[in-house]
Every structure is written in structure tokens, then in C-alpha cells.
Amino acid sequence: MTENIPNFYYFCKKYYITMKGMTVNEIIDETKAGKNIPDFLIYFFIILLLLIDFMPYFKTTEIINIQFLYLSFLNLLAGIYLYLNNALIPPTFFSIWKKSQFLKIYIIFLVLCAVSFFVAKNTSLVITKMTQLLVVFCLFLNLSILLKDKLQLFFKIVFIVGIFAFLQSWQELCHFIIIPKRASIIDLLTNMKGNTGNINILAASLSIKVPFLLLGIVHYNGLRKYFLLFALFSATAVIFLTGARTALLDLFAIYTVYIIYLLREHKAVRTTFTKILLLIIPTLISVLFANSIFEKSKDSGRYVSLQNRIGEINTNDASANVRLLYWENALQLAQKNPVLGIGLGNYRIESIPYEKYISDDTTVSLHTHNDFLEITSETGILNGLLYFALLAVLFFINLKNTIKSSSEQTKNIAVLALMLVLVYGIDSFFNFPMYRPTMSIFFVLILALTILNNSKTSEILNATRLNTKTIAIALIALSLFTSYTAYHICKASHLQYMILSDDINNNTKGVLTGDEVLKQMPDYPNVFSTSESFYEYAGIYFIRENNFEKALQCFSKAEKINPYVGRIDFYKQVISSKKGNLDSAYIYAQKAFSTRPRNYDLYKSASIYATLKKDTVQLLKNHALFSTYRNIPEEWVKTAKSLQNAGAGYNRLVEFLDSGLRKMPKDSTLLSQKNAFLITDYLIKGQRYESESKSDLALKTYQSALKIDPDNIYVLQNIGFYYLKNGQYDKAILNLTKALQKPGLNDGKTEYYLGMSYQLVKDKANACKYYRIALDKKFIDRNNPAIQNCG
Structure with a gap:
């Protein structure tokens, strides 16, 4: 073959076949260069990506911050490698992008996300979230270049993902194989999260790896097949143990698509059914295993049984109803800001006023639990539609390849990408995978596989050449920027970790001081992962140090960032109280409660000051507002005692409790308090009769009280x-x-x-x-x- 190549070169040069200024000679050189990327480098890069599920927190509050910094660092290393080996980048590679419709959508989507910076109230959150989106974009660039002309490694990559699916699931599953005698199974179940952040993200992270296991089991034979079968059992068992309903929908979608694919592709019915049965058996065993654990837990909620959990997939479930309310809030935000939205990442703050009547205490949603609606509210209606269109186009491109392609490799890649899009899309509809690196790496893989699986030789021949060093330099520059910003985001997360370790909300002092918090004050993000401003916590430190002037300065800055949770007014009330200014404390307590009328602590605080002011009218107003949304017996009793201390008469107190008993007729707490008031009234009357020398009436009164509670001391x-x-x-x-x-x-x-x-x-x-x-x-x-x- 090699001795014939010069003749071919001569032929090409003689006739000078040129496609957009590119000779076939150059195409051959490029193809040679593109095949020089070592296979082990591809495997190594994939392994490094999958390691994010096993990274430590490094004293930060959220694992995603460390993960994004790590991914950004990988992007930087890849960029440097490609710069030093720029011949490995096909000069025509980016021309393939020009022909890709979904990539145009993706780039416009990123641009509109960046433009939202100019309308955001909190620009630090735009920088934070844009950093994460750019890390994912750079990862896509690098992975696309590395996998160019390497699709023959597809099933080896599938097996690598299978290994990590096994390791990730077994890390959780081993706790349930041999359960220690004193271990609480409920605690084991509720603490399942791995290094993903929470139990639902763990389930999603494993769900998106299941398609790799299915393909690997069908493709491989021998030990690899048996290993992947055990990995499938492990992964599905952990998914079932999490009780995550979205992951159950994912599994149903994955199995449906892949079984249909197998039935369509393989004509030998018996062999096909054997393959399908082989895929189903490990999952059925994992169902039995999960239910056996649930039986031991004796739980009455999430972990009753798998069948019960599946039955809860409906809109009548309480958590589903709350999610619908979050979606409604996101749509309201989008309607008020239809063009550019409220700013990328700003939902976690700007949504809080919309949740004051649906969220208890200090609970805030942070996410819409629907990436499409969250993007719509943050960056505008057009961008929300673009994001949805991106996943829809990816779905239909891979569906078309799965059905119509004549190449078995193309079909295998397409059906995998199709299943990955389904998992990612379903999770995007019910959760927030966009900002979770454990999901983002598979989003990137969907993009890379889709574009490479659809590139054709004719497109390469007609491609426009670019300077490969320029491409590498651009990658390095963007990765340096994201590494710098991601590092500062990690520093902010570390400061949050230190503050939370001090538990300064409850403790009188901590390791840090107010001045130290100010010294480390981050520019981005300027709020906790729970939405409170860092300045708010600096103010709390200064309160503990009795430096009220600095505390108020910090609260003034915090109020401009997030004034919606009532905590700032609560701590202003604390300062006023310590200064002895009860009138101001009363005003701040009322303001804090009206900001979050479902917050029981703020309600109690407002009640205390209303009681001190003998303001029974305000006490009843506060009660009416709070009980409208949270009708709990303890609150009725608290208000009744406050009314008593504020000077309300016996008849008024009993009438108040009777109104509560009409709403909760079987509640023993209210009945007990009513009886306590009745007994107190009898005792007061009996003592009065005794002072008036009405002995018989006194005894009858005491005996009436004794009938209510024979054991009342x-x-x-x-x-x-x-x-x-x-x-x-x-x-x-x-x-x-x-x-x-x-x-x-x-x-x-x-x-x-x-x-x-x-x-x-x-x-x-x-x-x-x-x-x-x-x-x-x-x-x-x-x-x-x-x-x-x-x-």
C-alpha cells in the first residue's frame, strides 16, 4: 500500500483537485496527523473525568465547586497538550461545527446566558454560573478533538464507564450487604449520596451510566460480560434504594428504548429475547434486594417499598405539588422579564419573594427543579426555548441515525447517545443537572458523540482550514479564565465551610472573627449556597462581638444582596433589644415575620415583642397570618399563652382555643391547654370564694377542676x-x-x-x-x- 501512495500524490498534484483551497495531499496529511493521538491518552482522559465522583470536598460546602475547578484544570492541561502537539488538531475540524445545527443553538444559548449579565441584580452569580457553563463548553471542545477519528474505541470507553458505575454503586451498596448490629437502616438509606451532593443526584449519576452497561453486556462475552452484569445489578440496586422517582422514570425510558432497538436490529428472535432477558434479570434481582432492605427499615414514608414509591409518581404527592409551585414561580419571573430574564444564576435569590407563602422557615428552593424553566426565568423565553430545542435536536439526530444508518458502529453510538439524551432530558425536566459535573460530563459526551458520529468525509474535504495553534491558544486562554474564577468560587465555598463550622447562628463566638470574614469576603459568589449573603454572616459575627456599628454596616450591604429571608431584620431586632430599644426591636421583629410569614422562629420572635407591648390585636393578626399557611397545634398554644401574658381574659382565651379545636377537633395539645386555662380559672375562683368565706362554693369549684384533671397537683x-x-x-x-x-x-x-x-x-x-x-x-x-x- 505505501509504495502506491506517491503515485496517488502525483495524480492529485497533477490534476490539483482542490476543495475550498485544500488539496487532497493536505487532506491525507491531516488524516495522518489526526490519527496520531495515542489511544491510552483517550482512556486516561475519560478516567480522569469519571474520577470526579470520588473526589473529596477539601473543606468546601459543595462538591460541585471542587469538581468544576478540577474539570477546568483538566481543560487547561488538554489545551497545553494540544498546543505542544498542535498537529493533532485537524485544521478542518471546526468547519464540521459550522454544519452542525445543534452546535449553533448551543453557542447562541451560551451567548444569551452571558448577555444576561447586563440585566442581573446580582452579577456575581452570573459570573459563577457562566464559569461553570464555560468549563463544560471547553470540555466539549477538548473531548471532541480527542475523540476525532477515535470512535473505534467506543466499546472500550463503554467498558471504562461500566467499571466506574460499579465502583460508584458498590461504594454505597457495601453498607447494605453486611449491616452492623446497631446501625439504623433508615440512616443508611437517607445518608446515601456518595460524592454527588445529595441522594437524588446520586441516582441520576448512576442512571446515566446504565446505558453503557446495557450496550457493554450485549457487546462483550466472557468475564467482561459477567462483570458488567454484576455492575448493572449494583447500579440499579442503589438507584432503587435511593427511592428517586426521576431515576425510576429514567430506567423505564432506557430499557424501553434499548429493548425496542434490539428487537428491531436482531432478526433472530430467540437470541434477541435471550439478550433482553439477560439485561432484565439483574434488575429484577436488584428490585428484590431493595425491597428486602425497605422491609427491614420499617419506614412509613419514602422507603416503604419500591412499588409504593412508583405509585407516588403523580401530581397529588406533596413534593410534586411544591415542585409545580416552583415552576409557576419561574413562569411568573419569565413573564415579568421575557427578553433577557433576571440574570443567570439569579433565580436562587429573586425567586424567594415568590416562595414566602409556600416555603416553611428558612427553606428556599435554590433551583426550579426544571432546568428549562430555570433558564427561561434567568435568561429569557427565547433562550429557554433554545435550550429545549438543543436537547430535542440531539434526540432526533440520534433517533434518525439509530433507525436509518447502515453502519453498526454508527447505530451503537447513536442509540447510546439517544438513551443519554433521554436520561439527561428527563432529569432536566424534574431536577437541575446543568450545574452538576457528574451529569455535565455526559452532556458533553452526548454533544461530542453526536457531532463526530455525523461528520462525513465530504464535509472534511469541503472544510475551511484554521490555524491549529490558534485553536489551542483559545482553549488555553478560556481554561485559564475559568480556572481563575473557579478557584475563587472554591475559596468562597471554603469560607462558607468555615462559617458553618463555627455555627455562628447559635454560638456566641467561633474560630473566625467579623474582621476575618470581611478580609476574606468573596467577590463571586457573594452569597452562600443557601442564598444568604456573606455580609449577613459577617454582621452576625460582629453582633457576637458586641460591635453593633460594624454589624449594621454589614447588614446594610447584605440587604442590597438578599433582603428576602427576614434574617437581616431579625438580627437588627437582636441589636435593638441588646441596646434596650424595645420599640425598634418590636418593629424589626414584625418586619422580619411579614417577610417570611411561614417562619416559625420569626413568628415566635414577633409574638414575644407583641406580648411585651401588651398588643393582643397584633398577636391575633400574626396568628391569623401564620395559621393561614401553617395550622399547627403548637402555634395555637403559643399564641394562647402569649395572649394570657398580654392580659387577655379567660373567656377570650377559651374562645380562641375553641376556634382552634373546631379546625383540629382531635388534637390533644389544644384540648390540654384549654383544660389548663379552665383549671386555672377554677383555682382563681376557688381562692376568691375562700377569701370571701364562701367555703362551700370554694370546695365545689375545686372539685369541678378535679373532674377535668384528677391528677392536677x-x-x-x-x-x-x-x-x-x-x-x-x-x-x-x-x-x-x-x-x-x-x-x-x-x-x-x-x-x-x-x-x-x-x-x-x-x-x-x-x-x-x-x-x-x-x-x-x-x-x-x-x-x-x-x-x-x-x-
């Missing part, structure tokens, strides 16, 4: 005192003794009068016994004649 005590005053000492002894059998009487008073009762019946031994107890409790001193008579 204060009623028994008062009846005992009554009998003692009226000379019925045996009855006094009986009731006072019963009162002391219950906990709560600790001042020694009851023991003293019980001793007196025994003394009056001439039982000196018992009299002295109880006098000594009264002495120990310091109700009497040693000069008291009663104790002196005891010797």
Missing part, C-alpha cells in the same frame, strides 16, 4: 389547703400526699403544710419528716418553731 394542693383550714386534717393529708406523688411541686410549701397536718393529728414522726424536707428545700429555716420542736 395544683388542684390537689388547693383542696388539701382547704381541708387544713377547715380542720379536716385526714382529708388534707390525703390530698397533699397525692399532690406530692406527682412531679412539679419543688418549693417545699406542700411538704410544710403536710407536716402541719400530721402535727395536728399528733403524728410527730411524719410531721418532722415533712418539716425537714421543707427545710431542705429552703421553704423554712432552722429558726422556725416547727423544725425546732423536732429536735
Whole structure:
């Protein structure tokens, strides 16, 4: 073959066949150069990408920050390698991109995301999220170049992903194979998250690897097949144990597509059904395994059974209803900002006012749980449609190749990409995979496989040449930028980790000081992953240090960043209270509560100051607002006691509790509090009757109270005192003794009068016994004649 090449060169040169200024000679040189990328480099790069699921947190609060920095560093290394070996980059490579419709959509999408910077209230969040999107884009560039002319390695890459699917799932599964005696199965189940961030992301991360396992099992024989079968069992078992409903939908979609593909492609029915059965058996075994663990957990919620969890996939489920409300909020934001949105990443702050009536306490959504709607609200309606169109085009391109291609390799790649698009698309509809590196690397793989699987020789011949060094330099420059910004994002995440370790919300001091927090104040992001401003926490440190002036300065800056959760006004209330300015504290407490009317802590704080101000009208207003959204018995009791302390009368208190009992007729907490008020009223009346020498009425009143609660120590005590005053000492002894059998009487008073009762019946031994107890409790001193008579 090689000796014929010069003749071919001569032929090409003689007739000078040129495609857009490019000779066949140059095409051959380029093809030779493009095949010089070592195979081991491809494997090594894929392995490095998949390692993100095993990275430590490095003292940051979110693993994604470290993962994006790591990916950016990989991009930089790849760019440097390609610069030093620029001949490996096909000069015509980027011309293939020009013919790709979905890449045009992708690039326009990224541009519109960047343009949203100019409308964002919080530009630091735009920089943060744009960094992550650019890391993914650079990764796509690098992976596309590395995999160019390397699709023959497809099934080896499939096997590598299978190995990591096994390692990732087994890391979780091993906890359930041998369960320690004292281990709580519920704790084991709820703590499943690996290094992905949470349990649902773990499930998604494994779901998107399942298509690789299916293809590998069908393709390979021998030990590799058996290994991948066990990996499939492990991966699906962990997915089932997570109870993640989106992942269950993913599995259904994956199996449906691949089974249809196998039935269509393979005419030998018996062999095909054998292959399908081989794929289904490990999954069925994992179902049995997961249900056996659920039975041991004895849970009544998420982990009852797999069948129960599947049955919860409907819009009547509470979490589904909340998700629908988040979607509605995103649409409202999009309607108010239809062109460029509110700014990339700004949903986590700007959505909070829309959630004040649907989210309890300090809970905020942070994400819409629908990437399409989140992008729509953040970057405009057009960009939301573009993002949806991107995945739709990827789906139909690969579906077409799966159905119509005559090449088996093309079909295998297309059906894999098709299943990956389905998993990623379903997860995008219910969650937020866009900013999760464990999902992003597969999004990049979808893009790279789709473009390379559709590039044709004719496109290469007609391609426009570019300077390969320029391409490498551009990659290096973009990777340097993302590495710099990703590093600063990690520093911010580390500062958040330090602040959370101090638990400065509850502790009086921590390792850090307010000045140290200010010194490390990040430019981006300027908020926690939970949306609170870093300045807000600096202010809390200064409160603990009694430096109220600096605290207020910090809160002023924090209020411009995120004033929507009520915490800033709460801490201003704390400052006013410490300064002794109760009027200002009252105003700030009310403002904080009105900002988040479902926050129980803010509600209690507002109630405390309303009680101090004797403002029963405001107490009832606050109660009406809070109970509209959270009708909980503890709140009714809290308000009732606050009304009592603010001077509300007995009838008003009972009427208030009766209104609560009409809403919650079987609640023992409310009934108990109502009875407590009734008993207190009887005791007050009985004591008044005694002072008016109406002994019979006093006794009847006490007995009425005793009918409500026969074991009430204060009623028994008062009846005992009554009998003692009226000379019925045996009855006094009986009731006072019963009162002391219950906990709560600790001042020694009851023991003293019980001793007196025994003394009056001439039982000196018992009299002295109880006098000594009264002495120990310091109700009497040693000069008291009663104790002196005891010797």
C-alpha cells in the first residue's frame, strides 16, 4: 500500500483537485496527523473525568465547586497538550461545527446566558454560573478533538464507564450487604449520596451510566460480560434504594428504548429475547434486594417499598405539588422579564419573594427543579426555548441515525447517545443537572458523540482550514479564565465551610472573627449556597462581638444582596433589644415575620415583642397570618399563652382555643391547654370564694377542676389547703400526699403544710419528716418553731 501512495500524490498534484483551497495531499496529511493521538491518552482522559465522583470536598460546602475547578484544570492541561502537539488538531475540524445545527443553538444559548449579565441584580452569580457553563463548553471542545477519528474505541470507553458505575454503586451498596448490629437502616438509606451532593443526584449519576452497561453486556462475552452484569445489578440496586422517582422514570425510558432497538436490529428472535432477558434479570434481582432492605427499615414514608414509591409518581404527592409551585414561580419571573430574564444564576435569590407563602422557615428552593424553566426565568423565553430545542435536536439526530444508518458502529453510538439524551432530558425536566459535573460530563459526551458520529468525509474535504495553534491558544486562554474564577468560587465555598463550622447562628463566638470574614469576603459568589449573603454572616459575627456599628454596616450591604429571608431584620431586632430599644426591636421583629410569614422562629420572635407591648390585636393578626399557611397545634398554644401574658381574659382565651379545636377537633395539645386555662380559672375562683368565706362554693369549684384533671397537683394542693383550714386534717393529708406523688411541686410549701397536718393529728414522726424536707428545700429555716420542736 505505501509504495502506491506517491503515485496517488502525483495524480492529485497533477490534476490539483482542490476543495475550498485544500488539496487532497493536505487532506491525507491531516488524516495522518489526526490519527496520531495515542489511544491510552483517550482512556486516561475519560478516567480522569469519571474520577470526579470520588473526589473529596477539601473543606468546601459543595462538591460541585471542587469538581468544576478540577474539570477546568483538566481543560487547561488538554489545551497545553494540544498546543505542544498542535498537529493533532485537524485544521478542518471546526468547519464540521459550522454544519452542525445543534452546535449553533448551543453557542447562541451560551451567548444569551452571558448577555444576561447586563440585566442581573446580582452579577456575581452570573459570573459563577457562566464559569461553570464555560468549563463544560471547553470540555466539549477538548473531548471532541480527542475523540476525532477515535470512535473505534467506543466499546472500550463503554467498558471504562461500566467499571466506574460499579465502583460508584458498590461504594454505597457495601453498607447494605453486611449491616452492623446497631446501625439504623433508615440512616443508611437517607445518608446515601456518595460524592454527588445529595441522594437524588446520586441516582441520576448512576442512571446515566446504565446505558453503557446495557450496550457493554450485549457487546462483550466472557468475564467482561459477567462483570458488567454484576455492575448493572449494583447500579440499579442503589438507584432503587435511593427511592428517586426521576431515576425510576429514567430506567423505564432506557430499557424501553434499548429493548425496542434490539428487537428491531436482531432478526433472530430467540437470541434477541435471550439478550433482553439477560439485561432484565439483574434488575429484577436488584428490585428484590431493595425491597428486602425497605422491609427491614420499617419506614412509613419514602422507603416503604419500591412499588409504593412508583405509585407516588403523580401530581397529588406533596413534593410534586411544591415542585409545580416552583415552576409557576419561574413562569411568573419569565413573564415579568421575557427578553433577557433576571440574570443567570439569579433565580436562587429573586425567586424567594415568590416562595414566602409556600416555603416553611428558612427553606428556599435554590433551583426550579426544571432546568428549562430555570433558564427561561434567568435568561429569557427565547433562550429557554433554545435550550429545549438543543436537547430535542440531539434526540432526533440520534433517533434518525439509530433507525436509518447502515453502519453498526454508527447505530451503537447513536442509540447510546439517544438513551443519554433521554436520561439527561428527563432529569432536566424534574431536577437541575446543568450545574452538576457528574451529569455535565455526559452532556458533553452526548454533544461530542453526536457531532463526530455525523461528520462525513465530504464535509472534511469541503472544510475551511484554521490555524491549529490558534485553536489551542483559545482553549488555553478560556481554561485559564475559568480556572481563575473557579478557584475563587472554591475559596468562597471554603469560607462558607468555615462559617458553618463555627455555627455562628447559635454560638456566641467561633474560630473566625467579623474582621476575618470581611478580609476574606468573596467577590463571586457573594452569597452562600443557601442564598444568604456573606455580609449577613459577617454582621452576625460582629453582633457576637458586641460591635453593633460594624454589624449594621454589614447588614446594610447584605440587604442590597438578599433582603428576602427576614434574617437581616431579625438580627437588627437582636441589636435593638441588646441596646434596650424595645420599640425598634418590636418593629424589626414584625418586619422580619411579614417577610417570611411561614417562619416559625420569626413568628415566635414577633409574638414575644407583641406580648411585651401588651398588643393582643397584633398577636391575633400574626396568628391569623401564620395559621393561614401553617395550622399547627403548637402555634395555637403559643399564641394562647402569649395572649394570657398580654392580659387577655379567660373567656377570650377559651374562645380562641375553641376556634382552634373546631379546625383540629382531635388534637390533644389544644384540648390540654384549654383544660389548663379552665383549671386555672377554677383555682382563681376557688381562692376568691375562700377569701370571701364562701367555703362551700370554694370546695365545689375545686372539685369541678378535679373532674377535668384528677391528677392536677395544683388542684390537689388547693383542696388539701382547704381541708387544713377547715380542720379536716385526714382529708388534707390525703390530698397533699397525692399532690406530692406527682412531679412539679419543688418549693417545699406542700411538704410544710403536710407536716402541719400530721402535727395536728399528733403524728410527730411524719410531721418532722415533712418539716425537714421543707427545710431542705429552703421553704423554712432552722429558726422556725416547727423544725425546732423536732429536735
